[in-house]
Amino acid sequence: MQIINARLRQRPELFSIQIEQGVFHKIEVQRQVIKATAQQIDAEQNLVCAPFVEPHIHLDAALTAGEPEWNQSGTLFEGIERWRQRKPMLDEADIRRRVLATIELLVQNGVQAIRTHADTTDPTLIGIKTLCAIRDELKDKIDIQVVAFPQDGMLSYPNGLALMEQALEIGADVVGGIPHFEYTRELGEESVKTIISLARKYDRLIDVHCDEIDDPNSRFLEFLAYQALRFDMGDKVTASHTTAMHSYDNAYCSKLFRLLKNSSINFISCPTESIHLQGRFDTFPKRRGVTRVKELLEAGMNVCLGQDSIFDPWYSLGNGKLLRTLDFALHICQMMGYQDYRQALDLITDNSAKTLCLENYGIKEGHPANFILLEGEDDYSVIRRQGEVLLSIREGKIIMQRQASKIVTLDYLMD
Structure with a gap:
């Protein structure tokens, strides 16, 4: 499993996150936005966060x-x-x-x-x-x-x-x-x-x-x-x-x-x-x-x-x-x-x-691949928008997923 176009807390860059056998294998900086393949999960520049x-x-x-x-x-x-x-x-x-x-x-x-x-x-x-x-x-x-x-x-x-x-x-x-x-x-x-x-x-x-x-x-x-x-x-x-x-x-x-x-x-x-x-x-x-x-x-x-x-x-x-x-x-x-x-x-x-004295918690190479994807690019935007939890992954397996909120504007104010 690979997550691309991800934000991490307190970091301005985009990241690619490779998961193998339920563990964070590689967490690397991306130089630019990447178009996702069928085998990748596109974070769409939202925040990957510890659970x-x-x-x-x-x-x-x-x-x-x-x-x-x-x-x-x-x-x-x-x-x-x-x-x-x-x-x-x-x-x-x-x-x-x-x-x-x-x-x-x-x-x-x-x-x-x-x-x-x-x-x-x-x-x-x-x-x-x-x-x-x-x-x-x-x-x-x-x-x-x-x-x-x-x-x-x-x-x-x-x-x-x-x-x-x-x-x-x-x-x-x-x-x-x-x-x-x-x-x-x-x-x-x-x-x-x-x-x-x-x-x-x-x-x-x-x-x-x-x-x-x-x-x-x-x-x-x-x-x-x-x-x-x-x-x-x-x-x-x-x-x-x-x-x-x-x-x-x-x-x-x-x-x-x-x-x-x-x-x-x-x-x-x-x-x-x-x-x-x-x-x-x-x-x-x-x-x-x-x-x-x-x-x-x-x-x-x-x-x-x-x-x-x-x-x-x-x-x-x-x-x-x-x-x-x-x-x-x-x-x-x-x-x-x-x-x-x-x-x-x-x-x-x-x-x-x-x-709780939890061990091996957090997004770090070698730790169990437990994380969530939050709607927003950083702490501030997540809190201000009260963004949804879009994805929850535990040991590399998806346990919850939802679509980002979409608002359709009908140009009401322009009529």
Whole structure:
């Protein structure tokens, strides 16, 4: 397979990309536009990009909004209550149907790797079992990591710790947590210590729902970062959401950032969901309730973006398009300078791959030939136009393809 007339990120030239046996064999500069043969794929000067990575989503809850009731207040906490109502309705067939439909939606929009959370505060652990089974079944088609996530608290939920260990024994890839939802500060800190201990015992990654609240006194992030630093495992640790950071004062943040940078932990922001759920107790002024994405990036930390939900009790919209999430983030986080645009796709590609510890990711000779073709010639044009994903190739095989959007002008304004 050969791709011609391709653009690559941060490069002005055209490129020809030769793929052999599912691997990038040669990536060479083209001197001019080439007319494609029947054996070649013409990128038509669109952007060849590493695949999108969805680092934070709850597939077990996807496509359940309104079942049995809608989240009328729009709060995180009512979302948890609505999900608690939905859990007794879960079975393998129900989860499998919704998960596969959502994965298909993500694949259609350029995603080739997913980290999904699965609730462990369910005595049957049906979500964990089903998602681990789907992960194994689809391992040759898409990369999936399953997070054992104690939605109602690891230590505050009856038998929660035993269920977490059982989930890890079943095969969950990542240890999750939610320290701010534990009953007390002490239980929250103990849960973080337990998360670290379990990850070391089972050799797993860590992804914690951390300070997903507007409370400026919710400061489990510093505790998580210190534990990661203490045990030298920061690159394997992720703090998701951290929305309380939007309520921290600058004096505290200046101290906190030193620890965060030294810890080397990763950050995931879910801007569409956070701006919807947070600030619900404010009248005016009303907080955005999204973590300090721009400031974290400027401090040299690894930050990526996730969708979090697709049509579930916490967020009743969502269409599988990470470019939509990126567009929201740039607006909400006031990252609208041209230099922000030039690097923006990092937030849903390279940075996410680093967070998931994916190996051999990216467009490089010798790497697996995994990539997507985006409508546009660079990061800026793709984002401005919200261009379509035209092609998705995994290990040299086409897994999704669509035609570029075509607009027929009828000279309406000239009549």
